[in-house]
Amino acid sequence: MTSFAVPFFAFRDFPAGINREVEQALVRAAASQHYILGEEVEAFEQELATALGTGMAIGVGNGYDALVVAMKSAGIGPGDEVIVPANTFIATVNAVVQAGAIPVLAEPDPYTCNLTAGAAAAVLTKKTKAIIPVHLYGQACEMADFMQLAQKHNFILIEDFAQAQGASYGGQSVGSFGKINATSFYPTKNLGALGDGGAVVTSDAALAAFARMYRNYGQEQKYHNKIVGINSRLDTLQAAVLRVKLRYLNQLNSERQRLAQVYQNELQGIVGLILPVTAPACTHVYHIFNIRTSQRDKLQTWLAAQGIQTAIHYPVPVHLQEAYAFLGYQPGSFPVAEELAATSLSLPLFPGMTAAEQQQVISSIHTFFKVHG
Template identity: 45%
Template sequence: MKNNLCNTPTQISLKSIEDERGILTSAQFQQDFPFTIKRIYYIYNNHENIARGFHAHKTLWQCMIPIAGSFKLTFIGKGEKHQFYLDQPSSAVLVPPGYWREITDFAPNTVCLVLASEVFDENDYIRSLEEFKKWEQEQNTKLQAVPFLDLKRYYDHIGQELLVGCEEVLKSGCYISGSELSNFEQEFAKYCGVNFAIGVGNGLDAISITMQAWGIGEGDEVIVPCNSFIATALGISKIGADPVLVDVDETTYNIDIEKLKSAITPRTKAIALVHLYGQPADMDLINTVAKQYNLKVFEDAAQAHGAEYKGRRCGSLGDAAGFSFYPTKNLGGFGDGGMITTNDAELAKKLRCLSNYGSSEKYHHTLLGTNSRLDEIQAKLLSTKLKYLEDWNQNRAQLAKIYYEQLNNIEDLVLPYVPEWAKPVWHVYTIRVLNNKRPLLIEWLKAHKVGYNIHYPVPIHLQVCYRNLEYTQGDFPVSESLSNEIISLPLDPYHSKVEIEYVASMVKTFFDNNK
């Protein structure tokens, strides 16, 4: 099956095995549908001219499978209509709650198997279309509050699959550096389009361990964009090198190539760029500069799981890349976690050694390493979620499109710019509010119960911990302007179209009232 968010009725394929004896078709809840089966029932002996269904469920999930014969399914809900014709036991339809359904066009001797997420509960039924429309309107009215992020929604969708995976690891008795980590490293390397992936404790360690493996340390410089989460710079400071900050491009908010060039000195050893907000940096230009000055290129891809630059995924575009699996990321774990990707076999070997106490053989330590490992449970859970990542990113893109369509061409509002060569993954949807209107917009969003965030309110050069770098206000004007003007709106795979439309309408209304 193609993993799907299943926010809408979705047709899926079930695995079938055919030989001389016949055909065997199976359905497994971990792989084929996102709920635990608590009820099974059949619909049969149907009159071909009499329709069935004519109800909706408030919370119940179902999977409908044609055991014999054929029939037509029609679903209405969320302003859309979905129709399916089922005539093979290897094909089924997943039905989330909140949809009116009708079953028609029964062939003779049709048998429909229904798998349900809960036992029978009459209170969960809505048995008239008029009542359903009223209920649906009430759900939209109840909306009136949109969280910036609700991680529990992930669990609501794939929680049972995650619990099964967690139990498998617990039963295995192996919790560090086992087969789950090896499997996930291979899967993630393949996903990114690289030869090697090394699991580490977090995204910060991914940066510092890579720099250490390159021999970068005290007295060396690494160029870092000023408008980023502070971990990019901290990873450099952690190994004794100096982060050299440069301003960002005012259009893309990623590292400014001309400023990058002017920051290079004889002490410069590497460039640590950031694919900020899930928007790829211009890697061809960066790699050209790096080659000219013999510099290493490190991609901070902590916000760019699955983002593409000219058809290639972030994490495969430099000498090495670092990912974070912090829970809020596009591919987030259930605690801290990180990954380093590279095509360099010798570097991969050294990275693995450094992250494991400087040891490649137990109790034999060849390097001054650290303890930074991705554990088995996190690896298993992340492997489970990786299967859904493309669908999640696609859903983010669809929601971002709603923002663009409803908020484009508003005075004093700048929407994200996407170069023609970029395929962003919308880790956050960050808008720029001009003419000192951000504080007013924030108060407006609060009043209308819309979540928001600011990425980031203080640029790195003005952080207290970096006073030793002796930067001052005005050194990086673009980053400073962004810190005063940007605001991130809700955008997550599990935000509904209705929620995003509500947020967009609130933002639009604000600007209509504040011209």
């Protein structure tokens, strides 16, 4: 594996002492000898629901399962259409298919890269059962229009806020707008575990009860199965870790926002470089700092030569994936999503990143555009 002087992401002890707290939480949880569900999971679920301002949270095995459980709980199944952004991680669309429904893609906004209610409205049909706004890269979607659209057409709103824990719209936390919502605790997420994990959140007691049964073989009482369920439970050890990290989420996000502002200030005015744009009333917690340039591949190669690791989110849009050829889309079907796939580059940004590391990235980008401008 190539070693980079500036990694795209690294796990640092930020804020100082958090690693020790995580280790202590793991030891405590292991000493309890209760490794599946139990008090740690219940405590985390309650704390997460409180932080989000939702009634209930249900821990599951990963973010993909969270999406599937959310859709199953909402009664989405064969024949239903679910609108999703054409620019998203494949898990969002895979989960729709796993639930038995039909994914219908819609163009993202060319500035925020998020799905808008206007784009979703353009592909609504009588078969539309749900829309999944994905709070992409850490920025909240503009939820007021989605709420109005859902009320007008009586469909279900399901938020995918895996990349935006702690973000808000109009002062309200993402993950609290939809009827039932899903998130991931993959280690690199803003609220990350030490392995896979996810959660379903809702204020609907009936949906929460179904989700709790469905994640645990369809049972409320052991060996008494009311529905055909799956096995997708948040590990007790991961819940213990997440309880620690949840207490620091605002501080971790504030550091991400500070680093993002440095990039914004230092990279402004470079001709041919597009920086992230945040929509009104939305906050951005910068899970990803995504820039765009027609010279993306050259820039990535240049930065790698300077010891700087970057990433591309996402190089092949959903409609051009071989797995989704059956949907019948063609090149040119979603020009905005295709442009994003061709020009987007994610810069290093993570809590604990040093000023020297960030300055190396900034200086290298300036030099590239002077040479290749």
